[in-house]
Amino acid sequence: MNFEDIIFQIALITIPAGAVLMTTIFFLRKNNEREDAHNVRALQAELKKQRQEFFLPNRLEAYQRAILLMERIHPNSLIMRTINPGLPAHMYQAELLKAIREEYDHNVAQQLFVTPAIWEMVKNSKEETIKIINIAGRQMTTTSMSSDLAAKVFELVGEIGEMPSDITVKALKEDLQKLF
Numbered sequence: 001m002n003f004e005d006i007i008f009q010i011a012l013i014t015i016p017a018g019a020v021l022m023t024t025i026f027f028l029r030k031n032n033e034r035e036d037a038h039n040v041r042a043l044q045a046e047l048k049k050q051r052q053e054f055f056l057p058n059r060l061e062a063y064q065r066a067i068l069l070m071e072r073i074h075p076n077s078l079i080m081r082t083i084n085p086g087l088p089a090h091m092y093q094a095e096l097l098k099a100i101r102e103e104y105d106h107n108v109a110q111q112l113f114v115t116p117a118i119w120e121m122v123k124n125s126k127e128e129t130i131k132i133i134n135i136a137g138r139q140m141t142t143t144s145m146s147s148d149l150a151a152k153v154f155e156l157v158g159e160i161g162e163m164p165s166d167i168t169v170k171a172l173k174e175d176l177q178k179l180f
């Protein structure tokens with residue numbers, strides 16, 4: 001056997017062996033990629049579950065507190081909670097506005113756990129409640145008392161029908177249902 005025959009024999013063995021080796025490497029890589037992709041999906045699912053377990057209680061509390069905020073700044077409950085018959089109307093107006101701002105400031109961090117659209121509704125409800133109180137306040141005289149302001153606010157609320165805070169409470173409840 002000459003040198004060329006030996007090279008040819010070696011080539012007959014190594015070329016198919018190389019092809020088998022390359023095919024094996026190709027399929028092993030594909031299999032590893034599938035396993036890696038599967039592991040990544042499993043890891044992502046586990047992280048999502050852990051995030052939900054951590055954030056769900058906070059989100060629930062945020063929705064509860066936002067609803068409570070809306071209930072507490074609703075003009076009817078706000079007046080019933082803060083009425084002071086001996087107070088002049090302009091001082092009572094300032095007290096009402098202060099109570100609204102304090103309630104809102106106390107709950108402002110809840111925006112982290114509710115949707116931006118819902119938080120925008122919460123802010124707008126607060127602003128609309130302030131407007132109602134200010135409109136009623138502008139209609140008071142220097143001798144008007146807190147009971148006069150309260151009566152005017154109740155009158156305005158009656159004219160409006162559904163208050164923005166009531167609409168926001170409905171939206172909060174609907175948005176909360178989407179979590180489940």
